[in-house]
Each structure stands twice: as structure tokens, then as C-alpha cells.
Amino acid sequence: MSESKKKENFFEDVYAVVRLIPEGRVTSYGAIASYLGAKGSARMVGWALIASHPATQIPAHRVVNRVGMLTGKQHFDEPNAMQQRLEAEGVRVENEQVMDFDKLFWDPTKELL
DNA sequence: CCAGTGACGGCTA
DNA sequence: TTAGCCGCCACTG
Helix, strand or coil: CCHHHHHHHHHHHHHHHHHCCCCCCEEEHHHHHHHHCCCCCHHHHHHHHHHHCCCCCCCHHHEECCCCECCCHHHCCCHHHHHHHHHHCCCCECCCEECCHHHHECCHHHHHC
């Protein structure tokens, strides 16, 4: 197998996990990275989401950083879309920040396993 | 080829 | 406790 294909596998893997995030739930880049074995490389997860933006339809708005902050909202079609969608799913967002992030947090290494 | 940046996270002061 | 720095990996200039 080609090594270049491996990089795509990582991207596909990220998309798969993000798509598995239940509605009204959120997760962090580090959690996904850890689940994929790229522990410590949470930035790569974020980079994967950018590459997947319009090409791959995934609930990227359910992915936030470890403090529950909508750091990637600026990369959406409209910065308001991220918070808008989260609230539409029942996730309360205050000042670009997810409320009850601890309760809504969905850990793939624990929930998905 | 080298340096800077970035949807992050963890550690140290 | 809060604030700041470094580390990981890939891409752009």
C-alpha cells in the first residue's frame, strides 16, 4: 500500500468518528486524536476538518477544543453557523463557549470504544 | 532549504 | 489560580 494513502486514512478516520458523534453532543480534537492513536497531535484533527470542510459533509460543529470553545467557527461558511447549529441540537452556547461541556462531552475512547 | 503559522493540549512558573 | 511556553505534525511563503 502507498504511504501517501495512509494520510488519507487518517482524514477518513477523523470524518468517521465525527459522524458518529450523537446529536446534541460534542467532543474535542484531542479526544479524537487520542482515539486514532495520534495522541498529542490534536492539531492534525483540526487540519483534517478544514480539508473536509465543503468536500465532506460532517457535523464539524460538534467538535470543539478541550475547554468547549468554538475556536473553529471562523472556518465555517458563516461564523454564526457553528453556534447556531449547536443550539439547534439543544446545546447551550454562551459567548462562543459550550455550556455544560462536561455533560455533553462525548469521548470516543469511552463511548465508542 | 528554512521559518512561520495553525479548528490543540499539557506542563511549568 | 491564572498566565505563559513548549511540543506534535502538516502546509504555505
